[in-house]
Amino acid sequence: MKAIITTVGQDQVGIIAGVSNYLAKQHINILDVSQTIMDGFFTMMMLVDLAEDADFAALTDDLSQLGQELGVDINIRNEKVYAAMHELSGGLD
Template identity: 50%
Template sequence: MQVIVTVIGTDKVGIIAQVTTALADLNVNILDVSQTIMRGAFTMMLLAKIPDDANFKSVKQHLTALGDKIGVEIKVSRQEIFDAMHRL
């Protein structure tokens, strides 16, 4: 299952490191990454693949909890919804 992970919050040292480490620990493969500072906020988007045998809910919970811990908002949504909305 492909998912879009968005990470938004105040910029600080080590956000990418911690998020990507967590993804690696969860065996989630990163397919594409974009990171920028938007209106002063750290904004990262990742396209990632959750292994077929993994549980979406627990991956999401894990990442949300990490976001709370490091003070950024991490959202995980299945990727198809973005295609559905914007692609003909």
């Protein structure tokens, strides 16, 4: 199962390392990553590959807690949600 992780917050040392280390410990593979700093704010999107039986609720809670520790907002969403939104918006054009 693929998921998208977004991370946003004030730029500081250790954000990428913190998120990447957590994912490695959970055996979650990073398939793609995009990050930038805009006017002092760090933004990152990651496409990750989860086990089909991954506990999505636990991952959501863990990443939220990690975000609090790092001083950023971290969210994870199933990639299928974005695909469905794209299909819906495509039908409105």
